[in-house]
Amino acid sequence: MASNPMQQFSVYKIGPQIKIAGVDLSFTNASLFMVISASIILLFLFVGTKEKKIIPDKIQLIAEMFYSFVAKMISDTAGSKAKPYFPFIFSLFMFVLFCNMVGMLPYSFTVTSHIIVTLIMALFIFIAVTIIGFAKHGFKYLSIFVPNGVPAVLLPLITVIEIISYLSRPVSLSVRLFANMMAGHTMLKVFGGFVISLGLLGGWLPLSFSVALTGLEILVAFLQAYVFAILTCIYLNDALNLHH
Amino acid sequence: MRSYFSLVIATLVINTDLFAAEAGMPQLDPKYWASQAFWLILIFTILYISIAKFYLPKIKNNLDDRENKIKDDVDDANKFKELSESKFKEYEKILADAKKEVIKIQMDSKNILDKDIQSKKEAMEKEIENEISKAQKEINELKRNSLIDIQNISENITSSIIENISGDKLKESSIKAAVEDVSKKKIGEYL
Numbered sequence: 001m002a003s004n005p006m007q008q009f010s011v012y013k014i015g016p017q018i019k020i021a022g023v024d025l026s027f028t029n030a031s032l033f034m035v036i037s038a039s040i041i042l043l044f045l046f047v048g049t050k051e052k053k054i055i056p057d058k059i060q061l062i063a064e065m066f067y068s069f070v071a072k073m074i075s076d077t078a079g080s081k082a083k084p085y086f087p088f089i090f091s092l093f094m095f096v097l098f099c100n101m102v103g104m105l106p107y108s109f110t111v112t113s114h115i116i117v118t119l120i121m122a123l124f125i126f127i128a129v130t131i132i133g134f135a136k137h138g139f140k141y142l143s144i145f146v147p148n149g150v151p152a153v154l155l156p157l158i159t160v161i162e163i164i165s166y167l168s169r170p171v172s173l174s175v176r177l178f179a180n181m182m183a184g185h186t187m188l189k190v191f192g193g194f195v196i197s198l199g200l201l202g203g204w205l206p207l208s209f210s211v212a213l214t215g216l217e218i219l220v221a222f223l224q225a226y227v228f229a230i231l232t233c234i235y236l237n238d239a240l241n242l243h244h
Numbered sequence: 245m246r247s248y249f250s251l252v253i254a255t256l257v258i259n260t261d262l263f264a265a266e267a268g269m270p271q272l273d274p275k276y277w278a279s280q281a282f283w284l285i286l287i288f289t290i291l292y293i294s295i296a297k298f299y300l301p302k303i304k305n306n307l308d309d310r311e312n313k314i315k316d317d318v319d320d321a322n323k324f325k326e327l328s329e330s331k332f333k334e335y336e337k338i339l340a341d342a343k344k345e346v347i348k349i350q351m352d353s354k355n356i357l358d359k360d361i362q363s364k365k366e367a368m369e370k371e372i373e374n375e376i377s378k379a380q381k382e383i384n385e386l387k388r389n390s391l392i393d394i395q396n397i398s399e400n401i402t403s404s405i406i407e408n409i410s411g412d413k414l415k416e417s418s419i420k421a422a423v424e425d426v427s428k429k430k431i432g433e434y435l
Contacts (some may be wrong), residue, residue: 010270011280023278030276031283045295054313060306067303087296095291116277117284166401182271192351 005189009113009182030117037098040242059187066094073137073230075239077194085236092121093229100181104214112224113181116172122174125232143236173231184217391427398423 013026048063056064070090074082082089096112103110111117133141145162146155193211194206403419407413 006269011273011276011281018279025279025282026276027283028276028279030280031287034283035286038287041291041292042299045303047298047308049299052302052306052309054310056306063299064307067307069302087300088292090300091288091292091295095288096297106249111284111368113271114280115271120284121288122328131376167267178271 005086008109008185008189011114016130020090030111031113033102033111034099037095037102037111040102041094042099044170066090070229074233077230077233079241081240082233082236089229089232089236092125092232093225096121096177096228097222097225101218101226103181103185104217104218104221110181110185112177115178118174118178119170121228122170125173125235127169129232129235129239132236133242136240137242141242144242169235172230177224177228180220184213184220188213189203207210259286395423395427398427 011030013028015027018025018027044059045063048059051057051060053060055101067181069088070093071086074089076088078085099111102108103113134142145159145166147158147162150158188210191206191210195203195210199208354425399416402423403414403416406414406419
């Protein structure tokens, strides 16, 4: 079991089987780590907002930094029209970030390393953005596929490319996060396996790789949460401020 | 870097046959997809609602409060700065006025003193002149008196000398004339 680097991604149910209308909705280790990540976020925000201090303590300061970080990200990429979507982007960023970070703990499970999880988030964003676009601009929203200033000869080709790129957004968004998390954790596991198999004499080199990779993976965990959130902002910007 | 690692993984995979049929990628096993989707939506909805309804407004309020407090404090500080500047100007004005007054008082007292000194000096000079002229008069009187005295004495001496030498007693008037004649010639050398 220990030698299989993909073993860490397997999902198994915890507790009784829950079946609703013939669909297995059992509570699994993936669900458990979603609960853990969400609980950490809520606990962190609870402690961070418990006391309203003019001069904040550390936790409050970090909570406020997250707030200003996401607020700045949204206003920079999507402008002031995106303000109503701030809570969603903030929740999304925090959820992805904390799932990634909790996954960095040994013996834990990385929720975001599952394509189904990232795909559902990406599809939700894609559908929501499309609905917002049509709600705000009606059929004019379709002009997103026709960039300005393109020669008439190239226009059909460009339009087809634009449509494909638009439709591939949920795929690229979900696969990016899923593949990054999976690859990183697989590599960590592989190098961990090397340490064991090479023993006391040869295990030091892969161990140092493991240490370096852990640092890199923490960076990737943050970066991918950031990328996920900022791409959502960019898609939202396309839907809110229709221009090219 | 990445490609190197993937090479390592690839070799490892090929050599040890880790991707055995029963292992595979657990992500692609649809057995728990519905469960994961269900729990994800449930948990994320709860997270979203509690963040949107409770925590973000709290953080926003706190940030706004702080911003207002800072703004108020900065305004207060500016007000106090202006106040202190105007006070300082007032102080400088008072200081300048006081300096002017000092100079004026100095000038006035100097003028008064000068006048006083001048008048006293003049009075003194007058007095000194008076004294001098008085003294001069006295000296002149004394001179004249002493001249007469000297003449008398000289007459007496002359008459007694002549008496002693010749035994004759000359007339006083002639002696007097002679003495006067000599003294007139010689008096200039003594006075």
